[in-house]
Amino acid sequence: MDINNIRxxxxxxxxxxLTRLKVEDGDVKIHIEESAGETAVMPKEQSTESDGAGGSSSDSGLTEIKAxxxxxxxxxxxxxxxxxxxxxxxxxxxxxxxxxxxxxxxFNDVTTEHAGVIEEVRVENGDSVEYDQVLMTLREEGE
Structure with a gap:
């Protein structure tokens, strides 16, 4: 890996x-991480939860957190x-x-857009996930 690859x-x-990036190429390991004082700006298409059309909220009062x-x-x-x-x-x-x-x-951090209590985790550590797959359910505050 040369300097142009790193750039x-x-x-x-x-x-x-991104907030974190880890790359391994043979013996070379690169780890880039955003400092705690900065805010990551995620593009809209990388939102961790569906809004509106995706139906992130159901009649049961639970919000789905999606990949x-x-x-x-x-x-x-x-x-x-x-x-x-x-x-x-x-x-x-x-x-x-x-x-x-x-x-x-x-490596991309997955965050929640809502405050509440995690009701169910639907995936295991290391599972392959698809776009928009439900990862967890959350009971929003006030529900």
């Missing part, structure tokens, strides 16, 4: 509004860790990270 990775990181892209979903905070981002019964705020989706060695 392209940094460009991709900025253009896509913003195809990839491998990680529920655990770190590889080999027993600590998950969230578990059923956990209270979350809008913007809280609930997992990571890896696609083509690019």
């Amino acid at each position: 392209e990775l940094v460009k991709l990181f900025k253009e896509e509004g 913003p892209q195809v990839g491998t979903f990680y529920l655990q905070k770190e590889e080999g860790s027993d600590e998950n981002f969230v578990n059923p019964g956990d209270r979350v705020e809008a913007g809280d990270q609930i997992g990571i989706i890896e696609a083509m060695k690019v």
Whole structure:
């Protein structure tokens, strides 16, 4: 991997509004992470939950948190860790990270747009997920 490849990775990181990027190429490992003081701007098509037409809310008062892209979903905070981002019964705020989706060695944080309590986690750590697949259900506050 040469400096031009690294520049392209940094460009991709900025253009896509990513918060974390890990790349391995042979013996070279690159990890780029946004500092805590900055805010990531996610394009609308990468929203973690459907709004309107997708029917994210049902009559049962639950909101579905859906995969913003195809990839491998990680529920655990770190590889080999027993600590998950969230578990059923956990209270979350809008913007809280609930997992990571890896696609083509690019890691994207998955966040929730609503505050509430995680009712059900429908995927396991390391599962392959499809675009718009339900990852979790959330009972919004006030429901």
